Amino acid sequence: MDFVHTTLGQRVLFGSGKAAIHVAGEVRRLSAGRIMVVASSRHEHLAETVCRNLDVAHWFDQVVQHVPVETVAAARAAAADHGVDLLLSVGGGSAVGLAKAIALTTGLPIIAVPTTYAGSEATNVWGTAAQRTKTTGVDDRVLPASVVYDATLTLSLPAGLSVASGLNSLAHCIDSLWAPNADPINLALALEGARALTQALPRITRDPQSLEAREHALYACYLAAVAFGSAGSGLHHKICHVLGGMYNLPHAETHATVLPHVLAFNAPAVPELAARLAASLGRPAVAGDEPAESAVAALGSFRDAVDAPRRLADYGFSATDIPDAVDRIRQVAPPSNPRPVTADSLTALLTNALTGTAPAPHSRLGSRLN
């Protein structure tokens, strides 16, 4: 046990239908009087619900994906012009991402009200985009002081998008097992996130209006984000970033498709973690279990229950893309990965993900993934 773990101080307020009350309470607690709301016009009615007990100094609705630097400049200027002393973001990753970019230079506190499962509200990671270049960084000033979760705000998130986003969160949890800064503390949070997600997501596919399932999904995605923010990007995220960047594959679907193959690849090298993951995914160990197989089977059952995406071929990736992708992934694969990431093993992994071949752990299937 040799690690350094930084726990980020943050208040998290959970309550369905309570966003307006919780936000007003946090504004008072933070002694703020000049609030700038950061919410896209698409989320205007949700933001109005959230702000119904507040005097708002300025509404900033120019929220764009990937946080372009031009938008950031405009938002910082608006905050200065209106003498703002607190940022209130309402929406998904783009809204809180813009609030973080403002806080980065101004130090303004943020109250984040998430309406998706993106999880950015629980991390100190910021990112902006200039032209085609993305810049990211870590700064405690961008961590929202308070996060207000209200599952009623997520009821309009379609079931399909909820599942894709939830699977993205599950990837946060599972990749945390072997990420560069993995430690027992973020592992515990990741496993609890995986447990709660496994219970919540199938219920959302059956009944997208289930407030209880939505609450558990929000809770799980929050934990997933805390774990991932602490553990960093593991092999899975490196693969998905390469695929997203080089071939413009859709974010959530890429994560959903690649995840079981990375698990099948890594699980045999970390049997104790695999056993704990399997238990979190609803398959407690019994005598004679092969932990890696249990974990892969548990993820497979869960993916069946939510009808998860299966083939990268469905999203524009093709067999001819594999060699270049393998080269690029090998350059960025974390040295901490529990198994060496070879060209052969990556080629096998991507080929299976391309065609939707059922993943199976290496331990029983010889060199297929090796």
Add this chain to the structure above:
Amino acid sequence: MDFVHTTLGQRVLFGSGKAAIHVAGEVRRLSAGRIMVVASSRHEHLAETVCRNLDVAHWFDQVVQHVPVETVAAARAAAADHGVDLLLSVGGGSAVGLAKAIALTTGLPIIAVPTTYAGSEATNVWGTAAQRTKTTGVDDRVLPASVVYDATLTLSLPAGLSVASGLNSLAHCIDSLWAPNADPINLALALEGARALTQALPRITRDPQSLEAREHALYACYLAAVAFGSAGSGLHHKICHVLGGMYNLPHAETHATVLPHVLAFNAPAVPELAARLAASLGRPAVAGDEPAESAVAALGSFRDAVDAPRRLADYGFSATDIPDAVDRIRQVAPPSNPRPVTADSLTALLTNALTGTAPAPHSRLGSRLN
């Protein structure tokens, strides 16, 4: 899901044999130059090991149990006299408790190096004693900025004391399940703490010099303290505080003896939590299990493995003390307890704890504990 959870920001550094390196790194990170060490003369050699890379401005070794106000005054004066800008505590709860009392009025940052499993280093709770009156409070200023865990510093803790202290930590975990501020986040930390403790403590009883077991115990007790600091005192702690205060019973032994009886009382009212606790204690649910019985049996097996204390009668408590204790406990029992705390149920609970009757959950045994 309706709760407010405050995560306290703190850095935790784990590494056996690394205390001196980690402390020196944290001193640099906090830009401190005038360090006061708070460590009892009994811990002098441990403190010297920890400080071997530091210039120490002042050593304060007047560390007394329960943090008497006279000692606090002397320590605050010493910090002022020596122009101290950082407090470094080395030792158990009394050392960090004194550092917290200094920080409460001075705002000085604390680096805590625990040498026991007390857990105070992970909370924002402070306490001082004047005459026979204890004053406690909560203030974020007393939370150590950094905690440096080095299991080599705990090797001299005798096995018996390690078990008693570890069982005290397990009580932190289990009481967190139904404490007044219990929420899913502190529950997850509590269950992980219980899991790790259940694995570590029996190994320490078999081999007190096992560094790996000591590391896991430290880690578990840290999580237990974080969970308990967040969830607050549940029924178990209220009972033990009354018994300790009124009859001067020994702290750790009282906790160890009372815990299974409180679990047997509450578990039938919270079957889902009981099932999760049982799994954490090493007994995953199988079909047909009664969760409360599983949890009680799992705790029983664990207690057998570490030869836990069983009878309050061994520590000076007697049957004639029960009526007064029941009266007092009923006044302080948390209204949030999952079962109503009646005079009859408390009398039965204390009678069983007095005589060491094996606890059994109410669900199968009718009214015995009701």
